[in-house]
Amino acid sequence: AQSVAQPEDQVNVAEGNPLTVKCTYSVSGNPYLFWYVQYPNRGLQFLLKYITGDNLVKGSYGFEAEFNKSQTSFHLKKPSALVSDSALYFCAGISNTGNQFYFGTGTSLTVIP
Amino acid sequence: DTAVSQTPKYLVTQMGNDKSIKCEQNLGHDTMYWYKQDSKKFLKIMFSYNNKELIINETVPNRFSPKSPDKAHLNLHINSLELGDSAVYFCASSQESRANSPLHFGNGTRLTVT
Numbered sequence: 122a123q124s125v126a127q128p129e130d131q132v133n134v135a136e137g138n139p140l141t142v143k144c145t146y147s148v149s150g151n152p153y154l155f156w157y158v159q160y161p162n163r164g165l166q167f168l169l170k171y172i173t174g175d176n177l178v179k180g181s182y183g184f185e186a187e188f189n190k191s192q193t194s195f196h197l198k199k200p201s202a203l204v205s206d207s208a209l210y211f212c213a214g215i216s217n218t219g220n221q222f223y224f225g226t227g228t229s230l231t232v233i234p
Numbered sequence: 235d236t237a238v239s240q241t242p243k244y245l246v247t248q249m250g251n252d253k254s255i256k257c258e259q260n261l262g263h264d265t266m267y268w269y270k271q272d273s274k275k276f277l278k279i280m281f282s283y284n285n286k287e288l289i290i291n292e293t294v295p296n297r298f299s300p301k302s303p304d305k306a307h308l309n310l311h312i313n314s315l316e317l318g319d320s321a322v323y324f325c326a327s328s329q330e331s332r333a334n335s336p337l338h339f340g341n342g343t344r345l346t347v348t
Contacts, residue, residue, distance in 0.1 A: 153334045159275075164238070164324055164339030172334045209275060215333055221290055222337065224277045 123148050125214045127225035134202045135233050142197040142228045144212030151217040154195040156186055159209040159227075168210075171195060182206070202232045237261050240325045240340035247315055248348055255310045255343045257325030265289070266308035267337070268300060269324040277324075283308050312345075320347045 126145045134140045146152055153172050157165040169180025171188045179185045186197045195212060212225040240257040247253050259266060267290075268280040281300040282290035288300070297313045308325060322342045329335040 155336055157337075157339075162341070164326075164341045165277075165337070167336040167338070170334065170336055211277065213337075217333055219333065220282070220284075221279065227275045227277075229275075 123214075123216070123219075123223050125212050125223045125225040127210075127212055127228045129228050130226070131229045131231070133231045133233060136204055137201050140197075140199050140202040140206070140230065140232070142210050142212075142230060144195045144197065144225055145193050146195060146212075146214045146223075147193065148214040148223065149216045149219070152214045153217060154186075154188065155213045155215075155222075156180065156184070156195075156197050157211045157213065159211065161208075165211060168197070204232045204234050206230060207232045238325055238327055238338050238340040240323075240343055242343060243341065244344050244346075246346045246348065249315055249317060251315050252311070252313045253315060253345070254312070255323055255325075255345075257308050257310070257340060259306055259325075259327040259338070261327055261329075261338060263327035263329050263335075263338070264305060265328050266302065266305070267326040267328075268308065268310050269326060269339075271322040271324060271342070273321070280323075281308075281310075315345075315347045317347050320345055 155170045156168040159165045171178045176188045213222045215222045238259045265284045267282045270278045283302045286302045299311045302308045324342050325340040326337040
């Protein structure tokens with residue numbers, strides 16, 4: 122069965138410190154991987170995606186993610202966290218031959234001033 | 235100029251009633267979806283339509299019936315509402331011809347069944 126896992130329900134980080142939100146995947150074929158952010162009472166917003174090529178992907182708001190095929194991971198990172206980064210983050214994957222996205226269970230990020 | 239818009243934003247109703255949620259996208263996308271987000275924030279795919287044709291139909295009670303009059307609209311009708319239907323329902327769209335195309339979400343409809 123295909124799936125995406127986010128092992129941490131909650132991540133707390135001090136403002137200005139680097140942040141990491143973890144994601145692992147089990148997607149058939151060549152996976153396409155995505156990160157989304159959800160602010161309160163809003164829909165999910167696309168942050169970045171990995172399709173092919175460079176394993177380090179840069180996205181919106183200074184976020185980046187590293188695709189690691191051997192560890193089947195796609196962790197989201199930011200060098201210096203802002204209080205405004207506090208939100209719910211979702212990792213998602215889809216097979217290059219598939220038509221269904223698989224979402225992780227979400228990680229709530231809190232950046233402490 | 236909202237890309238994916240859904241109405242209403244809030245819906246409060248009693249058990250047993252029938253209600254509809256509407257969704258429209260102006261992105262020219264081929265594929266539209268309905269997702270359910272429960273109280274724990276878990277996202278679950280319900281339906282997917284490509285050019286008005288049903289593609290994905292997950293294990294959802296048949297009280298839920300999607301309708302796509304054209305590829306820019308995907309409405310969700312719910313019959314005989316139950317307490318457990320309370321959730322936030324998200325409409326989304328993507329360019330199906332490209333599996334690497336991200337989803338674009340509406341802002342959700344918070345359904346409360348009393």
